[in-house]
Amino acid sequence: MLRADGVTVSYDRHRVLDRVSVDVPPGVVTGLAGPSGCGKSSLARVLALLLRPAAGRVSVDGTDVRRWRHRAAPALRTRVALIFQQPRLAVDPRFTLLDVITEPLRVARQPLDRAERLAEEMGLTPDLLVRRPHEVSDGQLQRACVARALALRPRYVICDEMTTMLDASTQAHLVARLEDYRRESGAGVLAISHDTELLDRWCGTDSSIRHLERLWTRT
Numbered sequence: 001m002l003r004a005d006g007v008t009v010s011y012d013r014h015r016v017l018d019r020v021s022v023d024v025p026p027g028v029v030t031g032l033a034g035p036s037g038c039g040k041s042s043l044a045r046v047l048a049l050l051l052r053p054a055a056g057r058v059s060v061d062g063t064d065v066r067r068w069r070h071r072a073a074p075a076l077r078t079r080v081a082l083i084f085q086q087p088r089l090a091v092d093p094r095f096t097l098l099d100v101i102t103e104p105l106r107v108a109r110q111p112l113d114r115a116e117r118l119a120e121e122m123g124l125t126p127d128l129l130v131r132r133p134h135e136v137s138d139g140q141l142q143r144a145c146v147a148r149a150l151a152l153r154p155r156y157v158i159c160d161e162m163t164t165m166l167d168a169s170t171q172a173h174l175v176a177r178l179e180d181y182r183r184e185s186g187a188g189v190l191a192i193s194h195d196t197e198l199l200d201r202w203c204g205t206d207s208s209i210r211h212l213e214r215l216w217t218r219t
């Protein structure tokens with residue numbers, strides 16, 4: 001279980017999350033809905049060990065997180081992957097798409113051959129893999145970011161408005177690939193969106209949609 005327990009986040013003196021708790025169990029999709037600005041991305045960054053909360057606890061499979069960002073224990077950090085809303089802000093513009101996908105494998109000193117299979121599954125052809133971000137569409141770049149997120153076989157995948165700026169067919173393709181990964185690996189997915197219709201479609205019957213606003217008034 002990936003768990004945030006009573007998490008508070010403030011920027012300067014502005015409190016955006018006030019003792020929020022959320023559980024992301026393995027194996028299912030958990031939906032997280034809420035209007036723009038309510039703190040969904042902040043919670044995503046906390047759960048991905050990228051933002052240290054002012055208060056509260058985060059644990060990954062029972063282990064409390066004590067260090068954050070680059071100081072976080074690699075064994076915990078690599079267990080949670082985050083897919084961002086805007087892929088252009090999430091990649092190094094000098095990288096080719098293949099570099100984007102292999103980056104976590106290189107950092108973890110793991111064999112790079114998995115990258116080609118991931119690229120193929122994401123519908124990225126070899127001619128696209130040698131291009132840089134400015135030479136591909138948003139949808140193609142987001143496919144590379146999803147492949148990168150899955151490279152180290154994370155136990156939890158957080159999708160923060162992953163498909164908001166993409167057309168319906170790219171959106172359906174990315175969701176289908178993540179569903180393949182979830183079923184095959186038993187990973188837990190946290191799907192974050194203001195689009196509750198998308199969450200309804202994605203989460204189906206074996207999952208729950210939580211409304212962040214409701215969560216924080218309850219805690």
Ligand SMILES: Nc1ncnc2c1ncn2[C@@H]1O[C@H](COP(=O)(O)OP(=O)(O)OP(=O)(O)O)[C@@H](O)[C@H]1O
Nearest residue numbers: 011012016034035036037038039040041042043194
């Ligand atoms: N690094 C930051 N510094 C200062 N304020 C921030 C920072 N990041 C977010 N905020 C503010 O915190 C609040 C919550 O932002 P956050 O991005 O977490 O919300 P969100 O629900 O994901 O919004 P959206 O759906 O529009 O992406 C907003 O008022 C935002 O302006």
